[in-house]
Amino acid sequence: MNTRKLGKNGPEVSAISIGTSWGINNMTAWNQSKKQLTDTLYKAIDAGINFINTADFYGCGISELMIGEVIKQRRKEVFISVKTGAVINPEGHFIGLDGSPKAIKNYCAYSLKRLGVDEIDLYQPCRIDPNIPIEETVGAIKDLIDEGKVRYLGLSEANAEQLQSANKIHPVAALEIEYSLATRFIEKEILPIARTLGTAIIPYSAFYYGLLTGKMRLPLAPNDYKSMFPRFQGENLEHNLRKVEWLKEFSANKGMIASQVALAWLLNQGNDIIPIVGMTKPERIADNLKALEIIFTREEMECLNNEFKEGAIKGDRYPPAFLAWAAS
Numbered sequence: 001m002n003t004r005k006l007g008k009n010g011p012e013v014s015a016i017s018i019g020t021s022w023g024i025n026n027m028t029a030w031n032q033s034k035k036q037l038t039d040t041l042y043k044a045i046d047a048g049i050n051f052i053n054t055a056d057f058y059g060c061g062i063s064e065l066m067i068g069e070v071i072k073q074r075r076k077e078v079f080i081s082v083k084t085g086a087v088i089n090p091e092g093h094f095i096g097l098d099g100s101p102k103a104i105k106n107y108c109a110y111s112l113k114r115l116g117v118d119e120i121d122l123y124q125p126c127r128i129d130p131n132i133p134i135e136e137t138v139g140a141i142k143d144l145i146d147e148g149k150v151r152y153l154g155l156s157e158a159n160a161e162q163l164q165s166a167n168k169i170h171p172v173a174a175l176e177i178e179y180s181l182a183t184r185f186i187e188k189e190i191l192p193i194a195r196t197l198g199t200a201i202i203p204y205s206a207f208y209y210g211l212l213t214g215k216m217r218l219p220l221a222p223n224d225y226k227s228m229f230p231r232f233q234g235e236n237l238e239h240n241l242r243k244v245e246w247l248k249e250f251s252a253n254k255g256m257i258a259s260q261v262a263l264a265w266l267l268n269q270g271n272d273i274i275p276i277v278g279m280t281k282p283e284r285i286a287d288n289l290k291a292l293e294i295i296f297t298r299e300e301m302e303c304l305n306n307e308f309k310e311g312a313i314k315g316d317r318y319p320p321a322f323l324a325w326a327a328s
Contacts, residue, residue, distance in 0.1 A: 001048025
């Protein structure tokens, strides 16, 4: 397994992180999926993927319980990243943020219990709470580091200014943020600042909700959650699917599939880029690891960068209501 350094002073971790946001919001769904998902996680660790990405709100704690069960005898083999700060209702729906120091420390206590560990490797607010100064949220995590309950500070979906502010309180080892061929907004300001600070980038949505896998077809099912995103609506989606047809042809010419090329493109953006890849089936592990073997010529990279330059995928990342909330 290829490894990459998590930030300037961090440890070596696998070049790919396995995501565990599996859409499980109740114990019935968990019991139905448990064997397949635990098998996938075991095989990922066996294959050398030691970087496990989760959140205390995934399945209202179910994801952490599962990870804790799997790593009982393998704690030293894995590096665990936990996102926190989301307020979830009993149905598992997001209803707000709480980045207050008291909440952060309370969330951490429960995560440690569910995971069955003494220390969380990377701990990060899932988003910056606009109602709490970032210095207070980060200060709480610094306290947890000083107490030996957390090893490294991370951030998620933070802008360049927030990243700099947090780094003044404690070095930020990693920034989890959306980044892919379809979403390249971080390249203008956030990525350069992160590199100046020595902060690794942990891209999520490497395949942009499945768009870059090349498997999406029209029309979307009426109950498909992706329909709320502008990029998956009307003419935007038709345009974006045409872009993916180009990616499929490009990939086929290299003897690969679209998702492998999309992941390989991310991996080729720098050794400080460590993508999260959600995997729910054991067979997906080998498919995704093939991306580590792909080598692009300079001409191929130029072609990919031009075809998928910022703005090439039409539509906003989020619906207007979410953008208004995030700005408040």
